[in-house]
Amino acid sequence: xxxxxxxxxxxxxxxSALLTDDVVDxxxxxxxxxxxxxxxxxxxxxxxxxxxxxxxxVAPVTAxxxxxxxxxxxxxxxxxTKVAAVAPAVQVAAPVVKxxxxxxxxxxxxxxxxxxxxxxxxxxxxxHKMMPVKSLPGQPEWLQGVMLYREQKINVVDTARWVMPxxxxxxLAEKLNYQYVIMLGNSHWGLACDTLVNTIALEQDDVKWxxxxxxxxxxxxxxxxxxxxxxxxxxxxxxLAKGMNSQN
Numbered sequence: 596x597x598x599x600x601x602x603x604x605x606x607x608x609x610x611s612a613l614l615t616d617d618v619v620d621x622x623x624x625x626x627x628x629x630x631x632x633x634x635x636x637x638x639x640x641x642x643x644x645x646x647x648x649x650x651x652x653v654a655p656v657t658a659x660x661x662x663x664x665x666x667x668x669x670x671x672x673x674x675x676t677k678v679a680a681v682a683p684a685v686q687v688a689a690p691v692v693k694x695x696x697x698x699x700x701x702x703x704x705x706x707x708x709x710x711x712x713x714x715x716x717x718x719x720x721x722x723h724k725m726m727p728v729k730s731l732p733g734q735p736e737w738l739q740g741v742m743l744y745r746e747q748k749i750n751v752v753d754t755a756r757w758v759m760p761x762x763x764x765x766x767l768a769e770k771l772n773y774q775y776v777i778m779l780g781n782s783h784w785g786l787a788c789d790t791l792v793n794t795i796a797l798e799q800d801d802v803k804w805x806x807x808x809x810x811x812x813x814x815x816x817x818x819x820x821x822x823x824x825x826x827x828x829x830x831x832x833x834x835l836a837k838g839m840n841s842q843n
Contacts, residue, residue, distance in 0.1 A: 704792035707754045711823040718828035720778030754786045758841050782832045
């Protein structure tokens with residue numbers, strides 16, 4: 596029992612460190628944005644200056660009527676340059692706000708090797724009892740294999756191995772007792788888990804949210820009181836589909 600408690604403490608410390616790493620990345624990202632803004636600012640100024648002065652130089656030479664039309668194409672080129680410069684700014688899309696980021700929401704808690712994990716109830720696709728899994732050759736180690744439920748093929752993920760591959764060893768593997776498969780949204784991906792804990796209503800302040808983009812997009816935040824990870828199911832599905840683990 597003492598081994599299991601020690602294992603849980605290590606995992607909790609590991610989870611709390613996940614969000615800390617993302618906070619360290621924030622000033623670096625801000626500095627990069629500032630550098631980009633500084634680099635772009637001087638580029639736009641010189642482009643406008645020569646464009647405006649050219650018509651003034653051409654004007655005196657317009658005595659032979661032939662050279663007057665030559666100034667005409669210059670103006671559209673300058674306008675096109677301005678439009679092209681503005682276009683990228685318009686393309687910046689507003690971040691998609693998840694349903695569970697609006698007020699109170701329900702979360703399902705489950706355990707993996709003594710580690711408590713949660714996901715928003717709205718992102719839950721279903722729960723199945725663990726059944727025989729057929730392993731597939733040439734697949735990532737964290738993919739246990741395919742489980743048939745009625746006529747549905749489910750890709751079963753060895754959750755402990757996926758979340759913390761660097762801590763996965765023979766000792767941890769022996770403590771696993773997968774009993775259920777947590778389905779992710781409408782996908783064919785399922786997370787293997789040991790036990791189902793319960794469903795709890797959470798307020799926004801109950802979660803230390805991951806506010807910046809970068810590493811670990813699968814981590815929506817850390818539920819403070821329970822010291823457990825809240826999964827971003829959409830990001831998790833995208834990583835699994837690419838064959839990537841939690842460290843990518």
